[in-house]
Amino acid sequence: MSTVCVTDVELVARARQGDPAAFGELVERHRAAVYRAALAALRSPADAEDAAQDAFLLAYRRLDSFRGDASFKTWLLTITWHQAINRRRSLSSVWRRVVAPKTEAEADAMMANAPAAGPSPEAAAAQEELRRGIREAIRALSPKLRDALLLAQAGDYSYEEIGAMLHAPLGTIKWRVSEARKMIRKHLEAHGYGDV
Amino acid sequence: MSEELLDQAIAEVARELTRGEPGSAFRAQVMARINAGDRPRYTAWRAAWVLSPVAVAAIVIAAFLFRTTTPVSAPAVAVAGRAEQARPLRDQRDRIATAVDSASERAVAATPEGAGLAPSRPASNRVVTNRPAARPVLDPLAAPPLAVASIAVDTLAQDPIQIERLDAIAPMTVAPLDIPDVQRRDQ
Numbered sequence: 001m002s003t004v005c006v007t008d009v010e011l012v013a014r015a016r017q018g019d020p021a022a023f024g025e026l027v028e029r030h031r032a033a034v035y036r037a038a039l040a041a042l043r044s045p046a047d048a049e050d051a052a053q054d055a056f057l058l059a060y061r062r063l064d065s066f067r068g069d070a071s072f073k074t075w076l077l078t079i080t081w082h083q084a085i086n087r088r089r090s091l092s093s094v095w096r097r098v099v100a101p102k103t104e105a106e107a108d109a110m111m112a113n114a115p116a117a118g119p120s121p122e123a124a125a126a127q128e129e130l131r132r133g134i135r136e137a138i139r140a141l142s143p144k145l146r147d148a149l150l151l152a153q154a155g156d157y158s159y160e161e162i163g164a165m166l167h168a169p170l171g172t173i174k175w176r177v178s179e180a181r182k183m184i185r186k187h188l189e190a191h192g193y194g195d196v
Numbered sequence: 197m198s199e200e201l202l203d204q205a206i207a208e209v210a211r212e213l214t215r216g217e218p219g220s221a222f223r224a225q226v227m228a229r230i231n232a233g234d235r236p237r238y239t240a241w242r243a244a245w246v247l248s249p250v251a252v253a254a255i256v257i258a259a260f261l262f263r264t265t266t267p268v269s270a271p272a273v274a275v276a277g278r279a280e281q282a283r284p285l286r287d288q289r290d291r292i293a294t295a296v297d298s299a300s301e302r303a304v305a306a307t308p309e310g311a312g313l314a315p316s317r318p319a320s321n322r323v324v325t326n327r328p329a330a331r332p333v334l335d336p337l338a339a340p341p342l343a344v345a346s347i348a349v350d351t352l353a354q355d356p357i358q359i360e361r362l363d364a365i366a367p368m369t370v371a372p373l374d375i376p377d378v379q380r381r382d383q
Contacts, residue, residue: 054236134209153210
């Protein structure tokens with residue numbers, strides 16, 4: 001049966017009745033959003049993929065508890081965020097970050113090697129310098145501000161969905177995003193990144 | 197740089213940090229894990245944080261229960277032994293208590309209530325005397341009699357300290373000064 005025009009709720013109902021293909025379709029629809037949420041929390045692609053898989057597994061096991069108060073995506077993202085935060089807090093994850101902090105360094109290098117959009121080499125170098133400063137500033141943010149900013153800028157989630165994930169009201173999420181931007185600007189000023 | 201451009205740069209960098217997609221085999225891997233009955237790996241970690249205080253509380257409660265339900269411990273035996281030693285004292289106390297009881301019963305019988313002429317007071321108003329039933333609770337606390345001999349102190353056999361007598365010093369005679377005080381000050 002085709003699942004292209006089927007809603008999430010219908011797929012959930014089918015999955016509950018034991019249709020694995022229906023759940024597979026849900027995985028396909030939401031895998032990118034789930035993965036990026038995990039990536040925002042963990043900042044490591046490998047960890048993010050593991051956390052995303054765990055989130056789908058947990059969602060499948062708890063499918064009966066989905067009441068439909070929120071959308072399936074919101075419910076799934078909440079599970080994903082819990083999984084990712086559990087992983088982030090775990091000792092092994094901390095240890096990995098201490099011993100081999102290469103995932104962030106690799107990401108930085110990958111972004112630095114991306115073709116610059118500036119018209120001249122000087123302008124491109126200046127822009128790359130600024131981007132590096134912003135990356136540092138984002139890393140220096142408190143987890144609450146950083147999580148809100150990354151989720152808000154990822155483009156996959158509404159503020160309501162972010163609020164559900166972070167268990168915070170809409171206003172708080174907006175304030176955190178705004179505060180994160182302010183802190184980044186301060187960081188750039190303090191580190192002399194041009195006339196910011 | 198304008199605020200708008202900076203915000204745009206921040207948004208771009210933040211988006212880069214969350215850019216990406218899981219591998220192409222992601223769906224297949226998830227479905228394989230579901231079919232294999234696999235469990236999420238990181239649920240146990242949180243459970244450990246929740247369960248460890250519960251486990252500690254359970255151990256404390258178990259230890260407390262074990263202590264309270266243990267029939268006879270070594271200190272209890274020692275206390276019982278001391279109570280056995282204190283039996284003569286207890287017997288004496290019992291005799292006094294019995295005498296007091298019988299005296300008070302006679303006194304009660306002499307009253308109209310005691311003679312059955314008036315309604316008796318409720319049990320809660322009665323004077324509670326030192327009944328033997330209360331003894332098992334109090335007896336272990338009774339101090340054992342001292343069976344130690346009194347301390348005997350020997351007399352000191354040493355002679356008192358002899359102090360040598362100092363030689364007598366002859367008194368010094370000082371001749372009075374010839375010069376008056378005023379002159380001495382001027383000099």
